[in-house]
Amino acid sequence: MTSEERKRALDVEKYVTGIIGIKLKDAVKTALIFDILCIAVMFTVSLSMGDQSYAAGILSPLFIMIVNFLIYGLTSAASIKTMYNFKIESSCSVNINDFLCVLPIKPKDVCNYSAICFEAISAVTALAMSLIHIAALITNNMGFNTFFNLIGLYLFISMIFRIVEYFCFVFKIKNGFWGAFIGGLFMAMFMFIPIGFLDGLGTVEEISEFNDRLHIFSAFSGISGIIIEIIFLAFLIFICEIRFKNKNSISWNLK
Amino acid sequence: MNDILSIENLSKEYKDFKLDNVNISVEAGTVHGLIGQNGAGKTTIIRLIMNMIEKNGGKITVCGMDNIENEISVKNKIGYVADESYFFYNSKIKKIAAVCAEAYDDWDSEKFSGFMKKWEIDENKKVSALSKGMQTKLMVAAALSHDPELLILDEPTAGLDPVARIEILDILREFVSDGKRAVLFSTHITGDLDKIADAITLIINGSIRESMSVDEIEDKYAVISGANSILNAQNEPLTIGLRKHESGFDAMIKRADLDKFEGVSVKNPNAENLLTYSIWQNGKEN
Numbered sequence: 001m002t003s004e005e006r007k008r009a010l011d012v013e014k015y016v017t018g019i020i021g022i023k024l025k026d027a028v029k030t031a032l033i034f035d036i037l038c039i040a041v042m043f044t045v046s047l048s049m050g051d052q053s054y055a056a057g058i059l060s061p062l063f064i065m066i067v068n069f070l071i072y073g074l075t076s077a078a079s080i081k082t083m084y085n086f087k088i089e090s091s092c093s094v095n096i097n098d099f100l101c102v103l104p105i106k107p108k109d110v111c112n113y114s115a116i117c118f119e120a121i122s123a124v125t126a127l128a129m130s131l132i133h134i135a136a137l138i139t140n141n142m143g144f145n146t147f148f149n150l151i152g153l154y155l156f157i158s159m160i161f162r163i164v165e166y167f168c169f170v171f172k173i174k175n176g177f178w179g180a181f182i183g184g185l186f187m188a189m190f191m192f193i194p195i196g197f198l199d200g201l202g203t204v205e206e207i208s209e210f211n212d213r214l215h216i217f218s219a220f221s222g223i224s225g226i227i228i229e230i231i232f233l234a235f236l237i238f239i240c241e242i243r244f245k246n247k248n249s250i251s252w253n254l255k
Numbered sequence: 256m257n258d259i260l261s262i263e264n265l266s267k268e269y270k271d272f273k274l275d276n277v278n279i280s281v282e283a284g285t286v287h288g289l290i291g292q293n294g295a296g297k298t299t300i301i302r303l304i305m306n307m308i309e310k311n312g313g314k315i316t317v318c319g320m321d322n323i324e325n326e327i328s329v330k331n332k333i334g335y336v337a338d339e340s341y342f343f344y345n346s347k348i349k350k351i352a353a354v355c356a357e358a359y360d361d362w363d364s365e366k367f368s369g370f371m372k373k374w375e376i377d378e379n380k381k382v383s384a385l386s387k388g389m390q391t392k393l394m395v396a397a398a399l400s401h402d403p404e405l406l407i408l409d410e411p412t413a414g415l416d417p418v419a420r421i422e423i424l425d426i427l428r429e430f431v432s433d434g435k436r437a438v439l440f441s442t443h444i445t446g447d448l449d450k451i452a453d454a455i456t457l458i459i460n461g462s463i464r465e466s467m468s469v470d471e472i473e474d475k476y477a478v479i480s481g482a483n484s485i486l487n488a489q490n491e492p493l494t495i496g497l498r499k500h501e502s503g504f505d506a507m508i509k510r511a512d513l514d515k516f517e518g519v520s521v522k523n524p525n526a527e528n529l530l531t532y533s534i535w536q537n538g539k540e541n
Contacts, residue, residue: 014354014357015354015357015358098307098337098341099341099342099343101305101306101307102305102330102335102341103330103354103355103358103359104326104327104328104330104331104358104359104360105327105330105358106326106327107306107326248323
């Protein structure tokens with residue numbers, strides 16, 4: 001995309017923003033601010049937990065993930081889900097592109113705007129995930145016993161779900177069933193599993209034993225976790241390139 | 256002849272549906288009806304005109320401009336009313352007006368506000384707060400407020416109350432009255448077309464069956480009814496969509512064949528007759 005094409009694509013945002021009310025860059029900024037706030041909270045929690053440092057090691061990254069994905073949901077709902085064939089209302093069969101198609105706008109600019117949104121949201125999510133790894137490394141360096149294997153498992157599962165979700169968006173297969181299915185999985189992933197760890201695994205020793213059995217997932221945490229996130233982001237951008245960028249029709253994105 | 260819309264050899268293929276070699280001309284100063292059953296391809300044609308979907312072949316010209324090469328200019332010339340509201344449900348009407356004002360070259364805010372006042376629609380309301388009829392009126396207002404030359408309506412009167420339907424039809428009549436603009440009106444409520452259409456295109460299973468003026472339809476076809484004894488081996492194959500009852504039969508025929516049906520009562524076909532008898536005939540042929 002040339003700078004001129006990028007400028008024209010971002011011009012489309014004024015119509016989208018006019019309709020749904022949130023600018024992409026504002027959404028991204030909000031997500032980043034929340035990330036930083038989460039890290040601050042993590043340190044505070046970790047330092048204040050004293051002899052429960054094991055719990056602090058695992059809970060803080062999970063806390064960041066929950067908040068990040070709530071933000072991710074917010075930003076994507078506002079600025080990207082509507083671009084990815086999401087219906088305006090569940091009872092209505094039109095989406096935002098129906099309106100954009102009516103306006104005198106070039107479809108190529110709309111496609112490029114979709115691509116910018118997709119890349120921005122993917123990058124913010126990857127950054128948020130990387131921050132989790134960094135946070136885990138920092139807490140570990142501070143002397144807390146961080147459960148890297150558990151975090152690795154957690155991020156491995158999240159990556160699978162993100163792939164499924166992105167493919168559903170990109171290849172327009174998100175219908176009612178898949179929407180409910182993936183929504184349910186995400187809910188389970190980001191809300192109930194951490195609670196399950198707290199309630200079910202109970203003692204620090206039990207969590208520690210569980211963590212030890214998951215050594216295969218250690219590659220998905222720490223520095224290698226960050227590298228995997230970067231490769232994953234590059235993969236998503238590649239999909240974005242072949243699917244959205246510089247396309248002359250947005251028919252792929254309509255009912 | 257001054258064609259506002261010209262469609263030549265248009266085709267679009269889906270897995271289970273094919274729009275085949277469609278040719279339509281819409282002259283300035285006319286209301287052109289597009290009729291057909293649900294799923295016949297009316298909405299597909301309209302979506303192709305709006306470049307919402309990619310065509311497989313053919314050419315669409317609006318006001319002398321190719322609809323894809325000159326997409327921005329073409330869309331400035333088109334007012335589009337869909338079968339359901341394409342506005343974001345949670346947006347306030349004044350926000351939508353602001354977006355349209357930004358997008359269209361000739362957006363007339365006063366005209367839009369005039370429509371809103373006339374139809375007693377509060378611009379501070381959200382789209383979701385409007386009834387189906389009001390949402391259609393909102394689309395009509397938005398479509399007319401940027402001074403289009405071609406108004407495209409896709410089943411706009413479905414679900415409207417009779418008063419709202421008559422109001423919309425009045426607007427269409429007024430819109431084409433200067434002889435410089437045209438309306439393409441897709442509907443299966445053929446009664447609306449009988450009131451205002453100057454020409455009709457009948458589409459069945461993705462193919463154009465007829466495309467002609469209302470006068471030409473009346474010149475070409477007749478609807479007949481009479482006793483079953485009138486029918487015989489020679490004249491029965493000439494009927495279109497023949498329906499036999501205990502008390503007699505009714506069918507559409509070519510007016511040129513009228514002398515082969517002695518003793519029948521004859522009336523001029525309307526849009527509904529053209530649609531229904533053609534569909535029945537098509538059902539028999541298949």
